[in-house]
Amino acid sequence: MEPLSITKNAGTAVGAPDEEALGLIARFTRSTPKAEDLYIFTVTLCDNEIDRDNERFSVEALQTLSELFVGVTGIFDHSMKSSDQTARIYKTQVIRDESKLTSYGEPYVRLKAWCYMLRTPKNQELIDEIEGGIKKEVSVSCSVQAKLCSVCGHDLRSHECCHAVGETAQGKTCHAILSEPTDAYEWSFVAVPAQKNAGVSKSMRKIASTKKQDTTVSGKTPEDIMKAAVAAGGNVSLTPSQLQAMASYLEIMKSDAALVKEQRQDAEKDVLALAAFTLPEADTVMLGEMLGKLSSREIEMLRKALGARGDALTVCTPAFRQEDGKAAPDNSPFKI
Ligand SMILES: [Zn+2]
Known part of the structure; x- marks a missing residue:
């Protein structure tokens, strides 16, 4: 049975686990899970809409993240680190909505996740908050290999791109397209989401890069700057x-x-x-x-x-000239 959505922004939904869900959850539990012990809800982890940081995920990135996030645990507060207070993603799906367009005119695509947690007394307060729609904004933490420029398509950190996020170039506002995710670390409920629709923020972790460090050049005049570069x-x-x-x-x-x-x-x-x-x-x-x-x-x-x-x-010599060298006032010299 599809979990029932109870929130306006598709942030969270609740329901009871069906056979398929129990089978998927069993991959993460030591003993066979029972439906009555589990609480199921869904979250929209992230989407392809430009967020408050002028960043968005590419659709390919959402696809990769959908695989990376399966099995990843959610953080609700620091006490959630203990094993009996863990919400875990057991299923994900990339959902494309052709009827809804992003601010840059492409179909809206989001990454939806199904999560489970144990129905324990300690978790009851959190379950109540999810059901009441209080806990609905989700933040994801992941690493990406590339931050592409929406104007020229090159990595914003490379010397091939001369644009800055937020500035207008070629009639478009430049934003970063987060691409090639390499790892999904965690997800958590947050108060203020960075992403507009999904209510999702993401924290980018620094990734090991083989790229050479940029050299800051000195010089004030264009000639000096060019020489130094x-x-x-x-x-x-x-x-x-x-x-x-x-x-x-x-x-x-x-x-x-x-x-x-x-x-x-x-x-x-x-x-x-x-x-x-x-x-x-x-x-x-x-x-x-x-x-x-x-x-x-x-x-x-x-x-x-x-x-x-x-x-x-x-400067040619006149055909006829008067004796005194002065031009005749009339045309008489030309008369035959
Ligand atoms: Zn660029």
Whole structure:
């Protein structure tokens, strides 16, 4: 029998164990469990929605976690460490809800867990709290191998990614996609969950990494920062002000480049116009193609040369001239 949900946010549900549940639970108990001794409830461990830390699990990660969390015990308070006060996950399932979309537009996927605990007098208070909907927010503790950038897809800790979680890039707010889980440590009920829907928070444990440590580079000007970064020869990290300096520098370079491009286009037009006048035999289409291969300086040189030649051709001796060298006020010298 499917446990009955009694909470609004699918955090916790209760029910009695059926044959299948008893069989699964038996893998974790020394003696054969009896239905009347067990209390069953479900929790949503985590999902693929972006949480308050701007992080979310990938669907593949939820799939891996669904295997890793089977058999993992829950922590309710520190006294729960003793064996008779343990809630344990005996079954998990990744549930995809096509009718509900995440904030970034993909179907909502959550990792649901079925848990059991012994019906002991010590556990009664907790059972009452679960049934009353007081205990419903769950936190998971696990380790992941990768924290991928939602904008570029690279690991946020790698030098290939230049984004920061929370900042807007390419019209999207950058968040971390927690991927490749390697271990599931524990889960517990908490007061304030990090994840919006599931009411789940997660604590990330530091994981052993073979990645090289980033080198912090010194330097304030973009040139100094670039030199130091190249000299470091590996993964480097920049301070926010260094990043800002590089970003401003790039902006200036971009606007300069746009100006240079405009000037070059003007110069090319001039060269073509001058060539039509001074080198009428030249094929203008071929000339245009040739210009495309020249540097801006070469085009400028050509413009000057053709301009000078054009001037020379324009200054021509009049066909008729008066004796005193002055141009006639009327056209009489031209009359025959
Ligand atoms: Zn990135």
